[in-house]
Amino acid sequence: QVQLVESGGGLVQAGASLRLSCVLSGRTFSMYAMGWFRQAPGKEREFVAAISRSGSSTYYANSVKGRFTISRDNAKNTSHLQMNSLKPEDTAVYYCAADVEATAVVTRAFRSWGQGTQVTISS
Numbered sequence: 626q627v628q629l630v631e632s633g634g635g636l637v638q639a640g641a642s643l644r645l646s647c648v649l650s651g652r653t654f655s656m657y658a659m660g661w662f663r664q665a666p667g668k669e670r671e672f673v674a675a676i677s678r679s680g681s682s683t684y685y686a687n688s689v690k691g692r693f694t695i696s697r698d699n700a701k702n703t704s705h706l707q708m709n710s711l712k713p714e715d716t717a718v719y720y721c722a723a724d725v726e727a728t729a730v731v732t733r734a735f736r737s738w739g740q741g742t743q744v745t746i747s748s
Contacts (some may be wrong), residue, residue: 627652627737629721634742639713641746645706647721654702655679657737658729661695661706663717663744670720674706675730680728684730689715711746719744 633645649657660675674695675684683695694707704721719742722735729735 627657627723629652629723629737629739631721631739631742634719634744636745636747637711638745639711639748641708641711642707643744645708645719645721645744645746646664647704647706649702649723653698654697656725657695657723658725658727658735659695659704660722660724660729660733660735661704662720662722662735664720664741665714665717668717672733673678673719675733676704677730678727680740682730707745711744713746713748716746717744717745718742 628650631647658678661673662670664670672686676695676697680697692710697704712737721739723737724735
């Protein structure tokens with residue numbers, strides 16, 4: 626059974642940076658495509674970024690392209706989401722997701738989820 630644990634959220638001012646981390650346990654990390662999603666109060670959960678199993682391909686929502694970077698360290702079973710130039714509209718609970726299906730990075734149909742970490746950006 627896959628377990629995902631996010632960390633790194635917090636309260637920062639607009640323009641600052643945060644780095645989220647997600648550790649996968651219970652299965653072989655390198656076999657999983659990884660993704661990040663977020664859900665703001667009163668809104669549906671939305672896709673943020675995804676990375677292929679090898680790390681060679683990355684995908685981003687238009688709203689974060691150029692500001693956020695997804696990465697993975699297969700030796701440490703960890704995915705990161707580096708968030709720069711943060712805006713108040715980035716405020717949300719951020720969720721890590723994983724799936725053995727390689728196509729999940731395109732379909733965004735991830736089946737394993739973490740509990741989420743709160744990111745709050747003040748103006």
